[in-house]
Amino acid sequence: MIVVMSPQATHEQTELASALLRDNGLTPVPAKAADSALLISEGTGTPELTASIERSAGVERVVLVSGAQRLTSRDFHPENTQVTVGGRDGVTVGGTEFLVIAGPCAVEGPQQMTTVVDVVTAARAGMLRGGAFKPRTSPYSFQGLGVAGLALLAEQRGRTGLPVVTEVVAPADVERVAEESDMLQIGTRNMQNFDLLREAGASGRPVLLKRGMAATIEEWLLAAEYLMQMGNSDVVLCERGIRSFERSTRFTLDLSAVAEAKRRTHLPVIVDPSHSTGQPHLVGPMSLAAAACGADGLLIDVHTNARGALCDGAQALDAAQFTDLMDRLEPVVEAVGRMLAQPRSLAQV
Numbered sequence: 001m002i003v004v005m006s007p008q009a010t011h012e013q014t015e016l017a018s019a020l021l022r023d024n025g026l027t028p029v030p031a032k033a034a035d036s037a038l039l040i041s042e043g044t045g046t047p048e049l050t051a052s053i054e055r056s057a058g059v060e061r062v063v064l065v066s067g068a069q070r071l072t073s074r075d076f077h078p079e080n081t082q083v084t085v086g087g088r089d090g091v092t093v094g095g096t097e098f099l100v101i102a103g104p105c106a107v108e109g110p111q112q113m114t115t116v117v118d119v120v121t122a123a124r125a126g127m128l129r130g131g132a133f134k135p136r137t138s139p140y141s142f143q144g145l146g147v148a149g150l151a152l153l154a155e156q157r158g159r160t161g162l163p164v165v166t167e168v169v170a171p172a173d174v175e176r177v178a179e180e181s182d183m184l185q186i187g188t189r190n191m192q193n194f195d196l197l198r199e200a201g202a203s204g205r206p207v208l209l210k211r212g213m214a215a216t217i218e219e220w221l222l223a224a225e226y227l228m229q230m231g232n233s234d235v236v237l238c239e240r241g242i243r244s245f246e247r248s249t250r251f252t253l254d255l256s257a258v259a260e261a262k263r264r265t266h267l268p269v270i271v272d273p274s275h276s277t278g279q280p281h282l283v284g285p286m287s288l289a290a291a292a293c294g295a296d297g298l299l300i301d302v303h304t305n306a307r308g309a310l311c312d313g314a315q316a317l318d319a320a321q322f323t324d325l326m327d328r329l330e331p332v333v334e335a336v337g338r339m340l341a342q343p344r345s346l347a348q349v
Helices: 011-023 047-054 110-122 147-160 171-180 194-201 217-229 255-264 273-277 280-292 319-335
Strands: 002-005 029-033 036-040 059-063 083-085 091-093 097-103 127-129 164-167 183-186 207-210 235-239 269-271 297-301
Touching: 002 011, 011 036, 011 047, 029 217, 047 059, 091 097, 097 110, 097 319, 110 147, 110 319, 127 147, 147 164, 147 171, 164 171, 171 183, 171 194, 183 194, 194 217, 207 217, 217 235, 217 255, 235 255, 255 269, 255 280, 269 280, 273 280, 273 297, 280 297, 280 319, 297 319
Parallel strands: 097 127, 097 297, 127 164, 164 183, 183 207, 207 235, 235 269, 269 297
Antiparallel strands: 002 036, 002 059, 029 036, 083 091
């Protein structure tokens, strides 16, 4: 059961609704959604309890949900959520537009960023990606430029008008990363870092949540619940491949998870064909397939000197490959009734 209080509800009215739930054997967990307080409990109680709560002062509505999902479920929000990134001049994901987010896996320096960003901008990407903080499997691998990398991303955003998404790996860094970016990314290794999810959910920024490499769809959606419980409705899910016995690809891209997630949740779902396949020649076909199966966008690695890349260069597309992909992608996107997303600030130029 989810009790949605009206935006004008007083603290006393919320407390009375909570007491009514507790008196009937339910344990309410406080949460937020936009301007409204929420009371979320396991179970649904009796029809009489539902009617009684609905009549309580300050209660806007009561939503009965089944299963572990609450705020991410279509029972709570039947319509598709559209997430705007970058404010009124930014881009929207989850609507009629198809969003392509592109850039290097890791921010390496000013020249690298300018060169790559010029490529993705010319090819009509809608957002810029780049890692300033990199959680790597080996402690000896490049870990990112940190705060200096955030500054380079902000510089490119100012130069091109492209909104920026970058990964945050520690709860203590959330506030600083949110100041310098338009969207926070939670990577596969941190999908169940619950302290980080709570901090990111309370940051006021949209969040891109990657599926854990060994996570079920339910675990992925419940990780999104942590974000939404903190009052953040601007959550985008990203399928990025899961571990399997197959070794010819880096991971196994589960496109069926895209369709299943969109059936079970109102949140937008995008696909990362770069980290999932690990090979440039597979990024194109999987990007087209993702668009065809209902994904709301793509997250693609692009680098103009892949052999010299400090992180995941083997999977990155070069300038010609990315430009060709964008040209081939557009008719597929149009065939499913969408158009490539562009920041509104650039579309007006």
